[in-house]
Amino acid sequence: MLAKRLQVLTQLNNFLKNKRVLITGIKGFVGPYLAEEILNLNGEVYGIDLPGEIGIHPLKKIIENVEIFEGNLEEKNFVSKVIKKVKPDFIFHLAAKSSTFESFLKPIDFLKANCIGTLNLLETLRKTETSTTFIFAGSSDEYGIVISSYKQYKKLKKKYGEIIPRPNKIPEFPVNEDNPLRPLSPYALTKIYGDFLTRQYSNFTKIKGIVARSFNHEGAGRGKGFVSRDIINQVILCKREGINKIKAGNIMAMRDWSHVKDIVKGYILIAEKGENGSVYNLGSGRTNSVLTFILLSLECAGFKIFEIKSKKYLKKKIENPLEERKINIYGFKFDSFNIDELVMKEKINFDIEDEGVIIETQKGKIEILIDEKRLRPSDAPILLCDNTKIKKLGFRINFTLKDIIKEMLEYYQTISLE
Known part of the structure; x- marks a missing residue:
């Protein structure tokens, strides 16, 4: 068992070694955990986020040593400039307004940030003919x-x-990737937009687009x-x-x-082994x-x-x-x-x-x-997440x-x- 786990770790190291990885929303809750994991696997990490300091977070020092491009994904020129400079092999698109409650109060803000931002990223990749693996951070809220x-x-x-x-x-339980989508908030609707857009662009561009519908994930820094x-x-x-x-x-x-560390490992696993245009649930199965x-x-x-x-x-x-x-x-x-x-x-x-x-x-x-x-x-x-599909790639909850x-x-x- 130990030998098998070491073999998987070695494969992941080879998979990300010297690869240029761009994380949007890197100053958020999940971003620092994902950056740490990628750096441990010998990847080169770059970030995009709005101007300002990172909030209270146990991995704050890691982000302070990463090159971060500060700007708004709603601005096409900014997005284009970052993509051309970084030339990313992988993009983990985490950036989003994510408060379900707030989305009822400010639906237009959520539409701009979550929908226009995702579209600008994918359009820039299409126009520059960049061959990138694009992981869209979807949400269990899409199921409603x-x-x-x-x-x-x-x-x-x-x-x-x-x-x-x-x-x-x-x-209709447990919830698998084929469950009907019945969103219950403006936030969930914006995630469905990004989900479908990612998979659509994977059909007619050089982008390898994959969706990770993550269920609740928590930990220090939330x-x-x-x-x-x-x-x-x-x-x-x-x-x-x-x-x-x-x-x-x-x-x-x-x-x-789930713990955010388990979810982050799931994102990386999907980037390595996930099928182009596919959706993978990420959750604990409890x-x-x-x-x-x-x-x-x-x-x-x-x-x-x-x-x-x-x-x-x-x-x-x-x-x-x-x-x-x-x-x-x-x-x-x-x-x-x-x-x-x-x-x-x-x-x-x-x-x-x-x-x-x-x-x-x-x-x-x-x-x-x-x-x-x-x-x-x-x-x-x-x-309740049916995580059978991603378990076949080697995912497990720790x-x-x-x-x-x-x-x-x-x-x-x-x-x-x-």
């Missing part, structure tokens, strides 16, 4: 509504009207405004200052959480609720959790919500927790009518307040959800939460 049961389908039809495209099968970072900050305050309230939005949303993320974060911060219950309906409660479970659902097997099994089987639900969720711990009660301001206008109930949370807690406890 994914139907888990006939019961859920009826609820969704009542809420949204007719579901288009109509399901060919129920359940920016403000994302649910994982928001939860971690509040849990740190519970531990540090004795605060006993946590605000959250849809705590029942089930998400496929799903956990936002509520579980909160409970695990508290547990990792030293709060032993005995029970959770509705603030309004006191008989609505779950003992040992983090008791480990082996879940076998939709043909996928993965390690999970009592609370997630109940959510997925639709045996428990906490929403705004509960007026909050009380968590009983050895240090006293902590209350989760469901904040209407944090609820999205529309939200996919469950996302980090558990608890690993991710522990790392984030450790990192953000050492910095200001302002």
Whole structure:
């Protein structure tokens, strides 16, 4: 097994050695991790990003030693100048406005940044006849509504009207690359545009275009405004200052959480072995609720959790919500927790009518307040990645959800939460 892993690493080193790699959005959350991995594999890294300093990030020093071209991808002349100078063998297009919530407030800004920016990159490559491998960072948000049961389908039809495209099968889990796309936000729509554009350009140009639809990925350096970072900050305050309230939005949303380091390795694997014009899902193949993320974060911060219950309906409660479970659902097997099994089987639900969720711990009660301001206008109930396709290329997951949370807690406890 060890010999095989060393052989794969050697192949990757040969694959990127002395190759010119351009990363757009290099100052963001994922960019520094991708840059580090490529540099370790002997590649030459260049970056594109807007003017300004990189935010709080554990790999900030790595980016400071990379040549970065500062400018806006919406400007054709800027894009052309960078492409002609770098002559990239590979482009990892990470740059994007990515806050789903914000996209409802500023849809035109998202259209310009995410759609026009991607088009300018691909058009420049076409006009310069550059033979480049172009990896587009898509998103699981492109899938939007994914139907888990006939019961859920009826609820969704009542809420949204007719579901288009109509399901060919129920359940539609786990989510594979052929699942219908039912975007639920302006952000998701911009990602679908870039996804289709990348594959279209791979058909009639010298560009090798491949799409990576990544599911939720987290780790140290995750920016403000994302649910994982928001939860971690509040849990740190519970531990540090004795605060006993946590605000959250849809705590029942089930998400496929991966560590950013696993996702980055997936991007590189796709660049090496991916098929031109193809789509690859990047995710862990497990799903956990936002509520579980909160409970695990508290547990990792030293709060032993005995029970959770509705603030309004006191008989609505779950003992040992983090008791480990082996879940076998939709043909996928993965390690999970009592609370997630109940959510997925639709045996428990906490929403705004509960007026909050009380968590009983050895240090006293902590209350989760469901904040209407944090609820999205529309939200996919469950996302579970079918990563079978990329696993055939050699992809594997190395980090558990608890690993991710522990790392984030450790990192953000050492910095200001302002």
